[in-house]
Amino acid sequence: MAVTRHEAVTTREAEAAHEAVTTHEGGNAHPGGTAAGAATVLDAERVREDFPILARTVHGRPLVYLDSAASAQCPRAVIRAVEDYQMRSHANVHRGVHLLSQEATAAYEGARDRVRRFLNARSTREILFVRGTTEAINLVAQSYARPRLGPGDEILITALEHHANIVPWQMVREQTGCSLAVAPIDLRGELDLEAFRARLTPRTRLVAVAHVSNALGTILPVAEILSAAHARGIPVLIDGAQAVSHRGIDVRALDCDFYAFSGHKLYGPTGIGVLYGRESLLAEMPPWQGGGDMILTVSFERTTYNELPWKFEAGTPNMSGAIGLAAAIDYLEALGLDAVAAHEQRLLEEATAELRRIPGLTIIGTAAHKASLISFTLEGIHPHDLGTILDSEGIAVRTGHHCAMPVMEFFGVPATARASFACYNTREDVRRLASAVRKAREVFR
Ligand code: PLP
Numbered sequence: 435m436a437v438t439r440h441e442a443v444t445t446r447e448a449e450a451a452h453e454a455v456t457t458h459e460g461g462n463a464h465p466g467g468t469a470a471g472a473a474t475v476l477d478a479e480r481v482r483e484d485f486p487i488l489a490r491t492v493h494g495r496p497l498v499y500l501d502s503a504a505s506a507q508c509p510r511a512v513i514r515a516v517e518d519y520q521m522r523s524h525a526n527v528h529r530g531v532h533l534l535s536q537e538a539t540a541a542y543e544g545a546r547d548r549v550r551r552f553l554n555a556r557s558t559r560e561i562l563f564v565r566g567t568t569e570a571i572n573l574v575a576q577s578y579a580r581p582r583l584g585p586g587d588e589i590l591i592t593a594l595e596h597h598a599n600i601v602p603w604q605m606v607r608e609q610t611g612c613s614l615a616v617a618p619i620d621l622r623g624e625l626d627l628e629a630f631r632a633r634l635t636p637r638t639r640l641v642a643v644a645h646v647s648n649a650l651g652t653i654l655p656v657a658e659i660l661s662a663a664h665a666r667g668i669p670v671l672i673d674g675a676q677a678v679s680h681r682g683i684d685v686r687a688l689d690c691d692f693y694a695f696s697g698h699k700l701y702g703p704t705g706i707g708v709l710y711g712r713e714s715l716l717a718e719m720p721p722w723q724g725g726g727d728m729i730l731t732v733s734f735e736r737t738t739y740n741e742l743p744w745k746f747e748a749g750t751p752n753m754s755g756a757i758g759l760a761a762a763i764d765y766l767e768a769l770g771l772d773a774v775a776a777h778e779q780r781l782l783e784e785a786t787a788e789l790r791r792i793p794g795l796t797i798i799g800t801a802a803h804k805a806s807l808i809s810f811t812l813e814g815i816h817p818h819d820l821g822t823i824l825d826s827e828g829i830a831v832r833t834g835h836h837c838a839m840p841v842m843e844f845f846g847v848p849a850t851a852r853a854s855f856a857c858y859n860t861r862e863d864v865r866r867l868a869s870a871v872r873k874a875r876e877v878f879r
Pocket residue numbers: 503504565566567568569596598599644646647648673675676696837
């Protein structure tokens with residue numbers, strides 16, 4: 435059975451991933467790590483072997499991939515799970531009596547349950563497969579906010595949001611006449627929590643915030659945000675695009691109403707993402723797209739809609755993407771989210787210290803709690819030029835506004851260079867980044 439083969443593949447890869455983690459008694463315990471006094475240490479060199487793309491060269495230099503916040507690379511486990519599905523079980527889901535369709539359906543729905551366990555959601559009815567974070571937020575905008583909001587109502591976001599968590603609400607504003615309030619950040623890139631609380635008013639009908647800022651790295655105090663909003667009965671959407679690969683997400687412990695993320699930032703394929711929604715809210719929301727699979731019956735007079743979660747999944751879904759995402763979750767959990775987070779934090783600290791030593795370099799985003807990315811500018815060099823020089827050294831960083839133009843405006847810069855660290859990055863990557871930035875500085879002096 436192909437479904438069993440999928441399990442066999444992911445289990446074998448997961449076992450390999452396990453070997454990349456050692457436990458040291460008495461080490462620096464990471465919050466939420468293993469047994470008391472023990473810290474899990476990730477063997478990043480060993481992890482790298484799981485990612486075939488990292489073996490390639492770029493412009494004749496070994497690749498240093500520091501753009502995982504845009505898209506993380508896929509481990510072999512994910513590539514194989516997708517390949518295995520396509521080679522053995524691919525067929526359309528939910529509609530076929532034939533074996534392949536049943537296998538594909540079992541694998542696709544199995545992936546949904548894998549995501550449910552990853553997020554600790556109560557039910558698979560709360561797990562909607564979408565294209566990515568952007569589509570998840572648009573779904574909530576169009577299906578939750580648009581039918582409910584009108585003039586006088588307000589949606590509250592923060593000043594550090596990605597465009598994906600700004601524009602869908604502006605569209606709702608145009609459609610309904612509601613307004614959009616923005617809670618400010620400070621010069622470190624931290625949310626001003628008091629100002630946020632002050633902006634919660636009887637008019638606020640929805641809060642939508644990033645868990646981690648993609649432009650600054652700031653980890654937002656989502657527990658405080660949730661409790662302040664819930665104290666007023668206001669539902670909260672969390673954009674988890676930058677958070678899921680760095681920390682365990684427990685939607686029940688968080689008690690959030692919506693949580694969105696993308697597979698490609700979690701070592702999974704592109705074109706697949708997840709919207710977690712509290713069942714009581716999803717049940718009240720109308721479907722936002724119509725078509726096959728989301729219906730129970732259709733006549734020209736009347737259509738009845740399918741149950742959750744399929745009510746929100748019109749058309750043929752991305753089966754291979756969902757299967758790849760489940761394999762990515764298996765892989766990451768076998769490495770251990772705590773071990774990965776501790777490893778990334780060490781790289782963040784080292785890179786911050788290294789880059790700070792470079793004259794003319796300014797780090798944009800210096801929050802006390804940051805995920806493993808660093809945005810920076812270098813005096814006298816446009817970030818795009820810097821990115822090009824780094825690329826010629828085989829180093830992939832992102833340059834630009836990072837789909838967060840209001841953040842760039844707040845800090846008075848047109849763009850930044852951004853290095854982001856994942857489970858497969860090493861101290862050598864940090865060293866090569868710092869030395870290439872120094873070299874760029876010399877070129878432009
Ligand atoms: N939100 C944040 C914080 C992001 O970093 C991104 C992508 O960079 C998105 C939303 C949009 O994700 P996607 O393009 O996968 O839909």
